[in-house]
Amino acid sequence: GAGVSQSPSNKVTEKGKDVELRCDPISGHTALYWYRQSLGQGLEFLIYFQGNSAPDKSGLPSDRFSAERTGGSVSTLTIQRTQQEDSAVYLCASSRQLGTGYGYTFGSGTRLTVV
């Protein structure tokens, strides 16, 4: 597609439930990134994928968070046993290639609300 697509755009879930957030990067972009942004805060790096290399998971806040990228394209961020502090906008971005100096293209995000 023309841009980075994220779904759902909004998700309300009960505390303790698992959620899956999806990201469709721009076709041909080999690098994919997940960030989250809590209300009124800056962007917090979570994880990135580059081709077949092992992902950089250094930003994942706990073992309740995991992400996969299948076939080098679509990525899913999973949050298990959601907590209220997980409420945030989860942003996905992609870029042509790691380390080429190209800018990222961000999606519009998924707003997650844990009640």
Add this chain to the structure above:
Amino acid sequence: DAKTTQPTSMDCAEGRAANLPCNHSTISGNEYVYWYRQIHSQGPQYIIHGLKNNETNEMASLIITEDRKSSTLILPHATLRDTAVYYCIVRVATGNQGGKLIFGQGTELSVKP
């Protein structure tokens, strides 16, 4: 932690140039300076990046000091639609050391009529 320091907020009159400063005194020789902006309720948008030389594109100009310890993003004729949070980021852009952008708190630019 972010390696940049920016003012929390700035105002600019519509039609005037907006000059947004950024300090990155610990920047390494292989790190680029990137600028992004985030308009309310949208994902961040790439603006421009540079290494040593000044850069210009259709959106903005980037002026980097000779010692590379600071830079300025210039929006030559600010419009109301330029109201956003502007992030200055340093990042290694080659090899496997790069990858993630670390965002600071940014500068909230308000363009006023």
